[in-house]
Amino acid sequence: MWDNSRNIRVIIVDDHPLVIEGIKNVIQGNDGLELVGQFGSAKALSDCLGMIEVDLVLLDITLPDGNGISICKELKKSYPDLVIIALSNLSERSIIKQMLQSGASGYLLKTADPCDILNCMQDALNGKITLSSELKENFDMAVLSEPEEIPELTIREKQILQLLAAGKTSAEIAADLFISPLTVKTHRATLLHKFETGNILTAVNKARESGIIPR
Template sequence: MNKVLIVEDHVLIRMSLKLMLQELDKNVSIHEVEGFEEALRAMGEHQFDLVLLDINIPGGMGTQMPVLIREKHPATAILVCSSLDEEQHARRYLQSGADGYLSKTASKEETMAAISSVMNGNKYVSEHVQSKLLEQAQQGKKAVVRLSAREREIMYLLIEGKWTKEIAHMLNISGSTVSTFKARIFEKTQVTSVMELFVKINAGEVE
């Protein structure tokens, strides 16, 4: 049974999200709070599989919110649901540790697809935002970066949302070795986040 925390101060939006979650999983356990301090307390008492996080909430701290959640709960998926412009804000929140960024104007179908995506360990942004990110990558396109077999293996695990400890366990290597490979991959591809790496892969700039 999945456990989900909804962090949203508008009751109608909470109700809507709750209905969609129950449609995706009739056995889902849902906890609702209105502010970020309440969210941190709830996460201190329960282990959630997914956090649906609004930005404009009481006690909100902008991009620091995903950072704080990720530091203490690295395995929890984070989907930001916001009325703020996707093109201006999606990249910043993804770089801060969110797994996805969804507009509150998204359709029911897109919202459910976004929830399913991040719950399955993937990243999510709308097709429109993804095309903009790819366009930006194409504009500054450089020569294709070729990685070693081991670097590619670790790169794709990072893209899937796996964390250092998980990768180390899966590949039977130390966490420090994973960190070294990650730093090397970021250096070779000239990126500073997994989201930027994802964009470069989709743009065909990494092999």
């Protein structure tokens, strides 16, 4: 099944010990695969990478200390040959797109079964871009390969969007930030433009979908 010359060295990064235990079971039951590291945070990973030889990283994208998209980008910059497979509960189109465009070779849902996981790992090592089977049914690979148009927000805009998402009115936000309600109106209008919509709730939904603001 795997390249026989030597074991494939795998790392798992996930803040769920149960998932790590599960991956351990899956990998240890397979000749040709070797688990050479397990980390619960992005920091723990970056502290150790470079000190160990790795072929493939299974990367949870919701870690306590960073989002998977930027972690993936950085990993790929430092180690272009590293195969990264995202491991996540999230099945939003926008997130999957961003991960694949950040250099991930695959995207696995945590609902995937061990067999599915092994298949994806094999495909990824062979240079293919893969999804877990549940995702394959729901998403078109061609669509996922298109660049995702995510509006770029300034920090002030992000801040105001978060307050709006919390259900605050323009007046309340103005009071919170010690600025004129009219300024808040301007930022709100910019947000509506950038998200190409006419109501804030839709903008908030879109922002949550693309990970701009937390859920």
